[in-house]
Amino acid sequence: MSSPSDSEPAGAPTGVIHDLGYRPYGGPRLGERAVARAFFVTGLRNTYGLGRSGRSKVLPFILLGVMLLPALILVGVLVQARNILGLNEQIVAYSTYPLTTQLLISVFVASQAPALISRDLRFRTITLYLARPMRRTTYVLVRLASLTVATFLLIGAPLLLMYVGGLLADLPVGRETGRFLGAIVGAALLAACLSGLAALVAALTVRRGLAVAAVIVVLLVSYTVVATIQGISGDAGRPAVGEVAGLFSPYTLVNGVQVFLFDSPAATNTPPSSDAMGLVYLLAVVLTVGGAIGGLLARYRTVHP
Amino acid sequence: MISRTIVRLGVRSVFGRWRGALLFVLPLVLIAVSVLVRVLVGENETGAQHTLQGLGLVVIVPLVALLATSGLLAPEIDDGSVSYLLAKPISRYTIVMSKLVVAAVCVVVFAAVPLFIAGLVMLTSSPSLAVGFGVGSVAGGLAYCALFALLSVMSRHAVVIGLIYLLIWEGLLGGLLDGVRWLSITRWSEAVIGELADLELVEDLPVTYAVIATAVVLVLGTWLTGQRLRAFNLTGDE
Numbered sequence: 001m002s003s004p005s006d007s008e009p010a011g012a013p014t015g016v017i018h019d020l021g022y023r024p025y026g027g028p029r030l031g032e033r034a035v036a037r038a039f040f041v042t043g044l045r046n047t048y049g050l051g052r053s054g055r056s057k058v059l060p061f062i063l064l065g066v067m068l069l070p071a072l073i074l075v076g077v078l079v080q081a082r083n084i085l086g087l088n089e090q091i092v093a094y095s096t097y098p099l100t101t102q103l104l105i106s107v108f109v110a111s112q113a114p115a116l117i118s119r120d121l122r123f124r125t126i127t128l129y130l131a132r133p134m135r136r137t138t139y140v141l142v143r144l145a146s147l148t149v150a151t152f153l154l155i156g157a158p159l160l161l162m163y164v165g166g167l168l169a170d171l172p173v174g175r176e177t178g179r180f181l182g183a184i185v186g187a188a189l190l191a192a193c194l195s196g197l198a199a200l201v202a203a204l205t206v207r208r209g210l211a212v213a214a215v216i217v218v219l220l221v222s223y224t225v226v227a228t229i230q231g232i233s234g235d236a237g238r239p240a241v242g243e244v245a246g247l248f249s250p251y252t253l254v255n256g257v258q259v260f261l262f263d264s265p266a267a268t269n270t271p272p273s274s275d276a277m278g279l280v281y282l283l284a285v286v287l288t289v290g291g292a293i294g295g296l297l298a299r300y301r302t303v304h305p
Numbered sequence: 306m307i308s309r310t311i312v313r314l315g316v317r318s319v320f321g322r323w324r325g326a327l328l329f330v331l332p333l334v335l336i337a338v339s340v341l342v343r344v345l346v347g348e349n350e351t352g353a354q355h356t357l358q359g360l361g362l363v364v365i366v367p368l369v370a371l372l373a374t375s376g377l378l379a380p381e382i383d384d385g386s387v388s389y390l391l392a393k394p395i396s397r398y399t400i401v402m403s404k405l406v407v408a409a410v411c412v413v414v415f416a417a418v419p420l421f422i423a424g425l426v427m428l429t430s431s432p433s434l435a436v437g438f439g440v441g442s443v444a445g446g447l448a449y450c451a452l453f454a455l456l457s458v459m460s461r462h463a464v465v466i467g468l469i470y471l472l473i474w475e476g477l478l479g480g481l482l483d484g485v486r487w488l489s490i491t492r493w494s495e496a497v498i499g500e501l502a503d504l505e506l507v508e509d510l511p512v513t514y515a516v517i518a519t520a521v522v523l524v525l526g527t528w529l530t531g532q533r534l535r536a537f538n539l540t541g542d543e
Contacts, residue, residue, distance in 0.1 A: 059465070103472045111465055205323050207383075209375055209464035216468050217327055217368055224364045225338055228356050229345075236346045 035134045036142050043146030047112045056115070063108045064154060067101055071158035075165030082169050090166055090176075094183030095255060095264035097162070098155050098190055102251050105194065106219040108154055109147075113198035114211035116143055122206040126303060136303070140296045144199050152191035159183050182262030186254050189285055193250040194219070196292025203299045222249040227268075234269035242270030243277050247284045256281040308395055308403045315407035319376040327372055328411065331365050332419030339423035350434070353427035357420060357438045358506060362498075363491055366416045366442045367471050370449035373411035375464050377404040379457040391537060398531035405450055405527060412446030437502030445494030448519045451526025452490070458533045486510050493519050 042051065048064075049057030074091050081087070098105060120126040129139055163180040167173060201218055202211045226249040233242035246252040246268060258264040259271040260278030272278045319325065339356060346352045381387040390400065420442045424435025457463035479485045479492065486492040486507055495506040496515035 103477055107469060107472060110468070207380065209379055209383075209462075210324060212464050212468065213368075213372055213375060214323065214327060216472075217331070217372075220472070221331065221334060221364060221368070224360050225334060228338060228360050229341060231355065232342055232345055232352050235352070238345060241341075241345060 032133045032135070032138060035132050036138050039129070039134070039139075040142045040146055043116055043143060044149055047116060047146060047150035059111055060108065063104050064157065067104050067154055068158050068161060070101065071097070071161045071165075075162060075169075078165060079169045089171065090162060090179075092162075093265045093267070094159050094162065094179055095186055095258040095262070096267040097158060097183075098187065099251050099255055099267045101158070102223065103220075105151070105155060105190075106216060109151055109194045109198045110212050110215035110219065112150065113147055113195070113202040113215055114208045116147055117199055117202040118206055118208050118211045121203070121303070122208070130303075136300050137297060140300050141293070144195060144293065144296065147195040147199055148191050151195050152188055155187040155191055156184060159187060179262070179264070182258060182264060185261070186258040186264075189257060190250060190254040193254060193285060193288045193292075196289050196296075197250065200292045200295045200299070203296055219250070223251055225249075226252050230269045239270040239273065242268075243272055246270065246272070247281065250288065253281060253284055253288070257285055306399060306402055307406055308399050311390070311395075311400060311403035312407055315377050315404050318380060319373055319407060319411060321376075324372055324376045328369060328415050331369055331372075332415050335361055335365050335419050335423050336426065339426045343427050348428055348430060350428060350431075353424065353434060354504065354506075356427065357424055357434070358495070361416075361420045361423060361438060362442060362445065362494060363476065365420070366412070366446045366494075367449050367475065367491070369416040370408065370412055370446045371453055371464065371467050371471070373408040373415075374405075374450050374453035375457060375467070377408060377457075378454060379461075379463055382458070383461065387537075391534070396531075397534040397537075398528075401454065401527055401531045401534060405454060408450040408454070409447055412450060413443060416446050417443045434502045434504070437498040437500075437504070440501055441494040441498035444497055444516075444519050445490050448490045448493070448522040448526070451523045451530070454530045455526045455533070458530055458537070483508075487514075490519065490522065 045051045048060045070092075077085075078087060078091060092100065120129065126139070130136065134142075159180065163176060166176050197218060198215045201214045205211045205214065226245050229245040230242035230252070233239060233245070243256075246256050252268050255264075255267050256272045256278070259266045260275075260281055272281050319328070338360060339353075342349075342352050342356050378387070381390065391397070417439050421435045421439035424438050425432060428434050453463065453467050456467050460466055474485070475489055475491050479489050487510075492507050492510060493515035496510045496512050497519075498504065499506045500512040
């Protein structure tokens with residue numbers, strides 16, 4: 001048996017890449033923008049379990065249904081019994097509704113943030129994403145955008161239902177539209193704050209169960225602490241303490257901003273009473289969202305593809 | 306009945322990485338709030354009671370139990386290393402009991418003792434409130450541990466199911482519907498506290514029923530977890 005180098009004369013090529021006739025991709029190569037858009041839509045669908053297993057659809061849709069149920073009942077009462085009860089406005093104010101249903105919103109954010117973020121880190125899918133023409137910054141921002149829009153839909157859907165119901169019940173159109181738009185801005189701010197915090201916590205752990213628990217701990221404990229302090233400071237005649245405490249939970253924070261910007265009815269004991277405090281609330285929202293984005297970017301800088 | 310090695314491994318898995326930090330944060334938050342309340346309103350029985358009940362008993366105790374219990378069995382089942390533990394010639398009940406001992410110690414250290422301290426901080430003159438909340442939170446916390454242990458061998462989504470149970474059943478419905486008190490661990494421990502501290506936290510719930518129900522959940526949860534682990538099937542879902 002002889003090796004190929006024996007039979008071939010020196011200097012001739014020793015290896016050949018054979019053209020097997022496979023056809024390379026010749027179509028247009030879409031850039032980062034198209035990747036980001038597709039990634040955003042996939043992420044948004046995934047938060048509601050679309051494109052995932054049937055089991056993952058159960059929780060988000062139950063939560064959406066339970067979010068809509070009280071709004072539906074309120075609209076029903078408003079339409080049917082408006083004249084009997086002498087109602088001239090929504091039974092529950094738009095800006096109060098997210099606070100009333102905050103447990104459901106917290107469960108949604110806590111269960112879906114790890115589904116979007118922790119799994120990519122745990123199963124190293126992020127390696128594949130970063131191999132595409134998409135930068136880390138884009139990855140982080142798009143993931144956050146998917147989660148924010150999904151949360152916004154969850155918070156906004158019952159508000160829209162109440163608004164439409166209110167119009168059908170012949171409430172004054174101009175006033176209702178103004179209040180509804182204010183509440184929608186509030187819903188967007190709340191969605192951004194909650195998603196930012198949840199995404200940051202979820203990015204710090206690769207275990208899904210722990211991430212869910214950690215997000216709930218952050219949201220639930222902060223709200224309970226703030227509500228306790230606000231209740232007691234209101235009773236003790238020291239509302240300033242309660243106003244400062246309100247900065248530390250996304251729910252009371254965004255409600256305070258709505259009171260400040262749109263003069264909505266307050267859902268907490270101690271809403272911001274002065275313009276300066278209102279500005280501080282607004283600044284706190286900006287800092288929460290900005291800080292969450294900054295923290296996420298810093299976290300992903302050390303992720304090696 | 307208790308295997309010291311499993312206890313040691315359990316402690317390490319509870320305090321590994323982030324879970325331990327969360328366990329330390331919860332009692333610190335409670336004590337900080339109690340100091341703030343004391344500064345704001347002085348020695349005020351209603352304020353102290355609202356804080357201990359609303360923040361301590363309803364939020365901190367179940368969350369500590371959930372964090373501790375979910376760190377014991379679920380991660381091992383998740384990554385499959387539970388098979389090495391189950392392959393050892395140790396009774397499955399011993400495994401469950403040893404793991405629950407760790408969870409119970411966590412509940413005492415990170416929930417019951419902080420509640421007791423917070424009670425003393427807010428109401429130094431009458432320590433019976435602090436003692437009541439301390440003892441009541443041990444009872445409730447242990448029952449929660451047994452329940453969450455059972456959940457974590459039954460489903461891979463134990464944490465999510467446990468949280469939904471806590472938030473929706475104990476939190477939302479427990480506040481709205483009075484009938485929930487017959488089937489709510491938090492309400493049972495409130496009845497125990499009411500008896501010890503001479504308060505009325507929950508209406509029309511005999512303390513004997515509360516004690517028996519808590520004990521039943523604790524024993525039945527532990528036994529069913531062992532039973533379930535005896536015939537454990539190592540198959541993945543999804």
